[in-house]
Amino acid sequence: MSKVDESTESKTPSRDELALEGIGTDYKYGFRDEEDYVFKSGRGLTKEIVTKISQMKKEPQWMLDFRLKAFDIFMKKPMPTWGNCDLLNDIDFQNIFYYIKPSIKGEKNWEDVPDNIKNTFDRLGIPEAERKFLAGVTAQYESEVVYHSIREDLEQQGVIFLDMDSGLREHEEIVRKHFATVIPAADNKFAALNSAVWSGGSFIWVPEGVKVEIPLQAYFRINAENMGQFERTLIIAEPGSFVHYIEGCTAPVYSSDSLHSAVVELIAKPGAHIRYTTIQNWSRNVYNLVTKRAVAHANAKVEWVDGNLGSKLTMKYPAIYLMGEKAHGEVLSIAFAGEDQHQDAGAKIIHGAPDTTSMIVSKSISKNGGRTSYRGLIKVYPDAKNVKSSVKCDALLLDEKSRSDTYPTMEVDEKEVSIEHEATVSKVGEEQLFYLMSRGLSQDEATAMIVNGFFEPFTKELPLEYAVELNRLIQLEMEGSVG
Amino acid sequence: MTASNSNSKRILEIIDLHVKVEDKEILKGVNLTINAGEVHAIMGRNGSGKSTLSYTVMGHPRYKVTGGQMLYKGQEISEMSPDERCKLGISLAFQYPVAISGVSVSNFLRKITNSKRGKEIPVKEFRQELKAAMAKLGVKDEFLSRYVNDGFSGGEKKRLEILQLSLLKPSLAVLDETDSGLDIDALKTVSEGVNALASDETAILLITHYQRMLDYVQPDFVHVFQDGKIVTSGGKELALELESRGYDWVTGEPASEPAKV
Numbered sequence: 001m002s003k004v005d006e007s008t009e010s011k012t013p014s015r016d017e018l019a020l021e022g023i024g025t026d027y028k029y030g031f032r033d034e035e036d037y038v039f040k041s042g043r044g045l046t047k048e049i050v051t052k053i054s055q056m057k058k059e060p061q062w063m064l065d066f067r068l069k070a071f072d073i074f075m076k077k078p079m080p081t082w083g084n085c086d087l088l089n090d091i092d093f094q095n096i097f098y099y100i101k102p103s104i105k106g107e108k109n110w111e112d113v114p115d116n117i118k119n120t121f122d123r124l125g126i127p128e129a130e131r132k133f134l135a136g137v138t139a140q141y142e143s144e145v146v147y148h149s150i151r152e153d154l155e156q157q158g159v160i161f162l163d164m165d166s167g168l169r170e171h172e173e174i175v176r177k178h179f180a181t182v183i184p185a186a187d188n189k190f191a192a193l194n195s196a197v198w199s200g201g202s203f204i205w206v207p208e209g210v211k212v213e214i215p216l217q218a219y220f221r222i223n224a225e226n227m228g229q230f231e232r233t234l235i236i237a238e239p240g241s242f243v244h245y246i247e248g249c250t251a252p253v254y255s256s257d258s259l260h261s262a263v264v265e266l267i268a269k270p271g272a273h274i275r276y277t278t279i280q281n282w283s284r285n286v287y288n289l290v291t292k293r294a295v296a297h298a299n300a301k302v303e304w305v306d307g308n309l310g311s312k313l314t315m316k317y318p319a320i321y322l323m324g325e326k327a328h329g330e331v332l333s334i335a336f337a338g339e340d341q342h343q344d345a346g347a348k349i350i351h352g353a354p355d356t357t358s359m360i361v362s363k364s365i366s367k368n369g370g371r372t373s374y375r376g377l378i379k380v381y382p383d384a385k386n387v388k389s390s391v392k393c394d395a396l397l398l399d400e401k402s403r404s405d406t407y408p409t410m411e412v413d414e415k416e417v418s419i420e421h422e423a424t425v426s427k428v429g430e431e432q433l434f435y436l437m438s439r440g441l442s443q444d445e446a447t448a449m450i451v452n453g454f455f456e457p458f459t460k461e462l463p464l465e466y467a468v469e470l471n472r473l474i475q476l477e478m479e480g481s482v483g
Numbered sequence: 484m485t486a487s488n489s490n491s492k493r494i495l496e497i498i499d500l501h502v503k504v505e506d507k508e509i510l511k512g513v514n515l516t517i518n519a520g521e522v523h524a525i526m527g528r529n530g531s532g533k534s535t536l537s538y539t540v541m542g543h544p545r546y547k548v549t550g551g552q553m554l555y556k557g558q559e560i561s562e563m564s565p566d567e568r569c570k571l572g573i574s575l576a577f578q579y580p581v582a583i584s585g586v587s588v589s590n591f592l593r594k595i596t597n598s599k600r601g602k603e604i605p606v607k608e609f610r611q612e613l614k615a616a617m618a619k620l621g622v623k624d625e626f627l628s629r630y631v632n633d634g635f636s637g638g639e640k641k642r643l644e645i646l647q648l649s650l651l652k653p654s655l656a657v658l659d660e661t662d663s664g665l666d667i668d669a670l671k672t673v674s675e676g677v678n679a680l681a682s683d684e685t686a687i688l689l690i691t692h693y694q695r696m697l698d699y700v701q702p703d704f705v706h707v708f709q710d711g712k713i714v715t716s717g718g719k720e721l722a723l724e725l726e727s728r729g730y731d732w733v734t735g736e737p738a739s740e741p742a743k744v
Binding site: 432435436439440441442443446449450453457 | 543544566574575577581583584598599631
């Protein structure tokens with residue numbers, strides 16, 4: 001996540017004043033670099049481009065076959081007929097660049113990353129964040145990972161943290177055994193698209209019993225206009241291991257749209273624990289259509305901590321398949337939709353074994369006509385006895401023209417279960433505002449405080465640096481939002 | 484009633500104030516002058532308009548001033564937002580403080596203190612000041628990590644109100660039914676907190692239904708509110724009289740002229 005812009009570092013800023021220029025009207029990460037690429041595919045998608053990507057990456061035949069099959073599926077599958085169809089149908093697949101290779105890749109020393117890209121990530125605060133509190137970092141620029149590091153002690157314990165392409169090259173057997181087993185290419189149109197043209201993303205393998213106590217981070221940056229970024233992440237936690245992975249995303253502001261369509265697969269083997277945190281802050285010309293799914297085996301635990309602030313349209317429903325007894329899944333998400341934004345987010349939990357438990361907490365805020373939707377599924381299979389699940393969705397509307405909808409689905413085929421569902425929609429109250437303003441806070445400050453409080457159950461799950469940053473972003477979102 | 488001390492400084496001067504809430508006139512010509520160093524109590528039945536006066540002084544958006552003047556240190560404040568009034572030195576201890584879920588008391592207190600003082604107070608310095616203020620009000624440390632007024636008992640809410648005022652250090656503290664919902668021990672502690680706000684430079688406007696808080700916070704002036712205006716004023720003995728005789732004898736009397744200022 002980010003740092004203060006140089007222009008604001010001269011004065012001593014208070015935490016609230018820390019001016020990342022407003023991300024709504026004046027998105028802070030919206031700057032762009034000159035393009036300097038080794039390869040840029042033409043606009044649009046063809047079988048030749050898919051083949052070319054695979055060849056440039058010198059992939060094994062099975063991966064090329066997988067891509068080509070996925071390409072066929074993508075071409076055949078219709079667009080989803082649910083969600084925000086108007087926005088979805090605006091996507092012009094023939095106008096997108098599907099693969100852009102920056103002029104260098106995979107550096108292990110920060111100094112070796114080309115200046116323009118280095119400057120970008122410096123401005124985004126990546127190397128600083130790494131020094132401070134991360135165990136490993138990858139930075140992806142367009143289609144390829146340009147920088148990658150992992151702490152030596154983790155490497156010595158056998159932890160693998162690579163970009164997905166290197167993972168395929170260096171650990172082909174592990175990849176082949178797990179790749180696309182959680183999300184097959186045919187899962188949905190955008191998963192098929194990703195399967196055909198994927199590039200970059202993270203590959204993590206944690207050996208049995210190893211606990212990675214500090215987070216691993218990946219940072220995704222789109223630079224070119226009409227770029228399609230299709231990273232592919234696979235995390236495998238062997239029995240009894242633990243890993244926390246954090247990803248952040250930004251892009252420049254362009255007048256026409258870019259597409260981000262990732263596929264993320266998590267596999268938590270018996271007793272393993274995976275926490276996956278996302279702070280998505282794409283600029284408002286980015287379609288963010290992501291498929292995220294985890295499998296949790298017996299006694300395993302998977303947590304999706306999912307923050308959606310940016311993008312034009314996000315459709316993302318992190319899923320957890322609880323396939324072994326006593327597996328536990330949690331999805332904790334927030335969504336913030338401002339003007340011309342639609343955050344269509346939610347969660348899916350599949351209880352496929354007895355004694356499995358799950359919790360979904362979804363919080364959303366809409367302002368300036370923004371729209372949030374919660375779309376969720378709880379499914380309990382027959383004989384999955386003693387399942388416990390609780391779903392809590394809270395929406396906060398900051399003005400009359402904003403909108404929030406809830407689409408919860410429950411499919412329960414077993415009687416001995418306990419499922420709770422609670423949904424609230426509220427407005428920022430006049431009495432709350434008056435109370436806070438009578439203490440000297442401006443209307444914007446008061447609203448930001450109410451909003452930060454509303455998001456607190458989410459924020460407190462973030463590493464401190466992220467929590468502070470998120471509060472700042474919300475403060476900025478609030479500026480001039482009311483009144 | 485004229486303030487006798489000729490050296491006194493005007494803190495609040497309300498002249499023929501009329502206030503409407505949703506087209507209904509609640510205040511119908513209130514006159515009140517409060518000088519530095521004074522404690523004023525406003526008493527009256529429920530529904531007499533006492534709380535409306537406190538909200539109006541603080542600037543609640545639903546309370547519309549339709550006539551008269553409201554001067555704070557000589558400056559008309561009717562058009563000012565609540566935060567501007569707070570920064571000028573007016574604070575209100577609410578009768579019903581609202582909960583702000585997810586915001587910890589410590590974070591909240593630091594924010595409002597910084598905001599009022601217009602500067603970032605070093606964390607350590609603030610902590611010391613806060614601890615001292617908390618000790619006076621018998622507030623425990625665990626209070627700080629709770630969410631503002633969220634699940635608070637009546638007594639805890641009132642303590643937090645006075646704790647806030649002790650950090651904001653207002654020149655004019657308006658206390659709206661601060662004694663309601665307090666047991667006798669809490670009443671004592673909270674009253675001590677209120678007394679600590681008083682000085683030669685500050686003024687207190689205490690709105691109450693009962694006399695009992697006035698045993699602890701000694702008013703210089705007592706005003707009786709009836710049907711949207713002050714119907715009689717006096718010294719602290721008036722409060723005792725009200726306590727023994729009820730409000731009827733006041734309102735039963737021909738409501739001659741509003742108390743003069």
